[in-house]
Amino acid sequence: LIKAVLYNDKSVLENHHASASWHLLKSDEKYNFLSNLELDEWKRFRYLILENILATDLGKHFSIIEDFNAKVFY
16 A cells, blocks of 8 residues: 555556666665666666566556557558
């Protein structure tokens, strides 16, 4: 229930995984394989990773497929 409130009941598990991954990455320098990236590269990487984690929400599966098909087939 606490995580649901924290993430406003939206993609709760996915948001938790995204948050946990960044906490782990920042918890110890030995885990931070991104430390040598330029700021713009780091921002782009973070955006892509978050988008991919959030895309695993099966509640959004059909809208994601619909958007994908609209871009690919039209």
